[in-house]
Amino acid sequence: MSTKFELKNLATGKTTQLDVMSGTIGPDVIDISHLTRDQGVFTYDPGFMATASTESKITYIDGDAGVLLYRGYPVEQLAEKSSFLEVANLLIYGTLPTKAQLDAFLNSIMRHTMVNEHLLRFFQGFHHNAHPMAMVSAVVASMAAFYHDSTDIHDPRHREIFAHRIIAKLPTIAAAAYKHSLGQPFVYPRNNLRYCANMLNMFFAVPCETYAIDPVAAEALDLLFILHADHEQNASTSTVRLAGSTGANPYAAISAGVSALWGPAHGGANEAVLDMLDGIGSAANIDKFLARVKDKDGGVRLMGFGHRVYKNFDPRAKIIRGMCYRVLEKLGKSNDPLLELAVRLEEIALKDEYFVSRKLYPNVDFYSGIIYSALGIPPSMFTVMFAIARTAGWVAHWQEMVSDPHKKIGRPRQLYTGPTQRDYQPIEKR
Numbered sequence: 001m002s003t004k005f006e007l008k009n010l011a012t013g014k015t016t017q018l019d020v021m022s023g024t025i026g027p028d029v030i031d032i033s034h035l036t037r038d039q040g041v042f043t044y045d046p047g048f049m050a051t052a053s054t055e056s057k058i059t060y061i062d063g064d065a066g067v068l069l070y071r072g073y074p075v076e077q078l079a080e081k082s083s084f085l086e087v088a089n090l091l092i093y094g095t096l097p098t099k100a101q102l103d104a105f106l107n108s109i110m111r112h113t114m115v116n117e118h119l120l121r122f123f124q125g126f127h128h129n130a131h132p133m134a135m136v137s138a139v140v141a142s143m144a145a146f147y148h149d150s151t152d153i154h155d156p157r158h159r160e161i162f163a164h165r166i167i168a169k170l171p172t173i174a175a176a177a178y179k180h181s182l183g184q185p186f187v188y189p190r191n192n193l194r195y196c197a198n199m200l201n202m203f204f205a206v207p208c209e210t211y212a213i214d215p216v217a218a219e220a221l222d223l224l225f226i227l228h229a230d231h232e233q234n235a236s237t238s239t240v241r242l243a244g245s246t247g248a249n250p251y252a253a254i255s256a257g258v259s260a261l262w263g264p265a266h267g268g269a270n271e272a273v274l275d276m277l278d279g280i281g282s283a284a285n286i287d288k289f290l291a292r293v294k295d296k297d298g299g300v301r302l303m304g305f306g307h308r309v310y311k312n313f314d315p316r317a318k319i320i321r322g323m324c325y326r327v328l329e330k331l332g333k334s335n336d337p338l339l340e341l342a343v344r345l346e347e348i349a350l351k352d353e354y355f356v357s358r359k360l361y362p363n364v365d366f367y368s369g370i371i372y373s374a375l376g377i378p379p380s381m382f383t384v385m386f387a388i389a390r391t392a393g394w395v396a397h398w399q400e401m402v403s404d405p406h407k408k409i410g411r412p413r414q415l416y417t418g419p420t421q422r423d424y425q426p427i428e429k430r
Helices: 035-039 075-081 084-093 099-111 117-125 132-145 156-182 195-204 215-228 235-244 250-261 269-280 283-294 315-330 337-351 353-357 365-374 379-402
Strands: 003-008 015-021 059-062 067-070
Touching: 015 035, 067 075, 067 084, 067 315, 075 215, 075 315, 084 099, 084 156, 084 195, 084 215, 084 379, 099 156, 117 132, 117 156, 132 156, 132 250, 132 379, 156 195, 156 250, 156 379, 195 215, 215 315, 215 365, 215 379, 235 250, 235 379, 250 379, 269 283, 269 337, 269 365, 269 379, 283 337, 315 337, 315 365, 337 353, 337 365, 365 379
Parallel strands: none
Antiparallel strands: 003 015, 059 067
16 A cells, blocks of 8 residues: 655645655655656755655664664674674675585685786875875776676676675775885785785785784674675765666766775874874863864864764664774773773763763774774875775665666756846856
C-alpha cells in the first residue's frame, strides 16, 4: 500500500499528490521528481540538508541515536572483530565474505599493490613541498591513462578490477607522495605484508637500514581505516557519485572525491584539531580558549566537536579514544602533553552547559589526528590517510551508482537571483 503526500500551491490552488517512499530503516522520503512538471517550481535546500539524493543499500546513519551501520553491521562490531580489507569487501560486495572469498580478495589486493614505474615518475614533476593531496589527486586521475584497457564502466569485470586496483594502489601512491616530500627514495610494496603493515613499511623504511613494523601501529591504522571507510552521502562520496554519473572513467571519479575530501571542512578536520591543541598550548589556557569559542565575535571554533549528522556522541569517537590511549602507551607517549590537553578539553567541554545544550560532543577527528601524529605521520598527510580509508566507500558507492539501470546524470537546479534579461551595450556607451 503506497502512501501519498498532498502538496497544495497556495498561490495557484493546484494540488499535487507525491509518493512517500520508505526504506528498511530511517525516515521516509517524499518523491518530488514530478514536482517541477506538475507545479512549475523547484525545491530549495542549500547544502542538501533535507534532500535524499539517491537510494542506497550501503551505509545507514542515525545521527540522533549515534548509530553507524555498514551494510547493516554496527561499526562497533566491525571495529572489534573485523579488519579493514574485510570491511572493504563487505562494502563492495554487500555481505561478509566466506574465508575462501576473503582469501581471494586479499590475494587480489596484494597482487595489485605495485604502481607502473612510468606513473611513479610523475612525482618528479611536483615541487618537493607540493601538498600530498594535490599529488595523490593528480596521480589517481592519471591512472586512467595507464589502465584504459579496463575502464569500461558497463563491464562488471572491469568494475571489479578497478575496485581492487584502486584500493591496492592508493597506499603505494600515498607513500610515494610522502617520500617525495622528504626527498627519500620510494619504497616498493611487499606482498608478504598485510595492508596496513605494508603501508607503514612504504612510509618509513629506508634502503640503508631495517625497519621494524610495530604491530600496534598497524592495528591502530587498520581500526582508523574501518571507522573512516564510509559515511553515507557525505561531500566527497556525493562528488564521486556526481562525477561518475556522467559516465566518466572511475579514476576520474575517485580523483574528484580526493579533491573534495581535501577541504578543511571535510577531510582536513583532524589536522585542524591538532592545530587547535597546539594553539591552546596547555590545560591552563582551556578556560580562556573556550570563552573565545562562546564569544560570537571571537572568531574561534571548537574543532573536533559536533557533527553535521550526529546530534549525539559520534560512535566512532568512543572506539578511537581507547585506541589512542593504547598507541600512546605502547609508543611510550602516555604522558604526551597533547593527549593530556585533549582529555582535559574533552572533560571540561562535556560538562559545560553551553556545549552540552548544543550537543557538541567529540567526533572521530578529535583523536585520530593525535594517533597519526604519534605514529610519525605529519599533519599534511592526515587527509591522505583519510582518503585511503574512504576509497573503500567511494568504490562501493560508485559501483552501486553505475550498475543502477535507472541512473541519471546528476543535475541540481538553482534559485536564480541575478539580473533579468538586458541588452548588450557597446563599450563606448557603458
